[in-house]
Amino acid sequence: MRLALVPLLLLLAQPAGAELVIANRNLPARSVVMLSDVELAKGDIAGYATALAQVVGQELISAVYAGRPIALSQLAAPAIIERNQIVTLVFLRSGVSIETEARAMERGGIGARIRVMNLGSRNTVIGTISEDGRIHVGDSR
Secondary structure: OHHHHHHHHHHHHOOOOOEEEEEOOOEOOOOEOOHHHEEEEEOOOOOEOOOHHHOOOOEEOOOEOOOOEOEHHHEEOOEEEOOOOEEEEEEEEOOEEEEEEEEEOOOEEOOOEEEEEEOOOOOEEEEEEOOOOOEEEOOOO
16 A cells, blocks of 8 residues: 555645756757757756746757757757858947957857957957947946
């Protein structure tokens, strides 16, 4: 009788309606997750996506294999700046704005901090990617 209760207790220990987002197919790193790439499955693991809205439209940092859950740490905003891309570097302080061209040393999405090289001075600085694809340094936000 006691052995028959163990599976029932294990089933009840899991929160009702707990779901995980799993991959329908193998998803390579740097791919943007589409609704058709994922589905919900029963389960609950801390640190893993539990809603489709958490993953759809996000970029995968590492590959995810079919049938495997997607960890939140594997997701990032889609990259809008690619490595070696020429970008506009913006510095703004006390009402004075300076804009120049720079080369992105890394790829990144909106809000990411990346290294860029000022093409005029060859100095490398770290800036934040804005929605319009420009890189802001200093107090220029």
